[in-house]
Amino acid sequence: MPVPSAVRTQPRELLRDNVYTSLRDAIVDGTLSPGERLRDTEIEAWLGVSRTPIREALLRLERAGLVVSQPGRSTIVSPVDPASTVSAQQIAASMHELAARLAVPRLGGEALAQIETAALAFERAVVEGDGDRALTHDDEFHDVLVRASGNAMIAEVLELATPLLRRAERTRFTSFAARDSVAQHAAILDAIRGGDADRAAALSRENWLSLDLVAEPVSDTDAHPGEDTGTG
Incomplete structure (x- = not known):
């Protein structure tokens, strides 16, 4: 799991929420890609927190459909379904x-x-x-x-x-x-x-x-329909 290099120190009063938000945002922005294995030790090093808030955050992320837990094996970032x-x-x-x-x-x-x-x-x-x-x-x-x-x-x-x-x-x-x-x-x-x-x-x-959320990205050609595509 390639975690970001910057270590983040979490304030105690919002520890759980901040760990959840940090992991959620990393999944959403693609820092943690679909299928990426999430290891507690690496998350601890990245966020500077103990294992307990990490496990709580992963449970919330699983409920939100962003991670998948495989009992006795690993937790991974869920594929885009x-x-x-x-x-x-x-x-x-x-x-x-x-x-x-x-x-x-x-x-x-x-x-x-x-x-x-x-x-x-x-x-x-x-x-x-x-x-x-x-x-x-x-x-x-x-x-x-x-x-x-x-x-x-x-x-x-x-x-x-x-x-x-x-x-x-x-x-x-x-x-x-x-x-x-x-x-x-x-x-x-x-x-x-x-x-x-x-x-x-x-x-x-x-x-x-109206958001076409499961479509392929619009290509440069699609974005400029007036250009000759060579297809006649």
């Missing part, structure tokens, strides 16, 4: 639909400003082809509605569903297809500004379900 990805996508779409429906009537000026800022930052990241930044600002955009919904269980469910989507989303948000998400965010914003909770909810659901 299209069926599981689609299942997680469906759950995420439903949760974000509900969040928007509940949040729009409750949104104040500050929350609206946060959504607008996130939408603009997302668009810039997509135009610049920065997938990591695009994902961060996409989270910011939707998280405003999740927080404003007043339903804490939405965030809890999304905590399980969302990580499975991240590996696939990283590919989309560096592709030409990501521009569709920019337009979808703009439509959601229009509905929010108009106080139309049902429309914002429907558009949020559509935004998540």
Whole structure:
């Protein structure tokens, strides 16, 4: 398991969450690739923690579908499974639909400003082809509605569903297809500004379900359909 070279010291009060987050992010961003064997001793050296919080984090990651434990043998990063990805996508779409429906009537000026800022930052990241930044600002955009919904269980469910989507989303948000998400965010914003909770909810659901998370990355040729491909 090729762990990152920098050792991270975890604060005691958030030790479990920080170990989980560090491992989750390394899986999502590809530092730990599908099929990679996860060894406790190497994780201990990387994160500077004891084995107990590591085992707890691995159990959470297994529940989220990001690792697979083989009793008496090893724990590995789970392969990217299209069926599981689609299942997680469906759950995420439903949760974000509900969040928007509940949040729009409750949104104040500050929350609206946060959504607008996130939408603009997302668009810039997509135009610049920065997938990591695009994902961060996409989270910011939707998280405003999740927080404003007043339903804490939405965030809890999304905590399980969302990580499975991240590996696939990283590919989309560096592709030409990501521009569709920019337009979808703009439509959601229009509905929010108009106080139309049902429309914002429907558009949020559509935004998540429209992500072609199991497709191959868009090639340069696909991104420029006007160029001659030589196929006639």
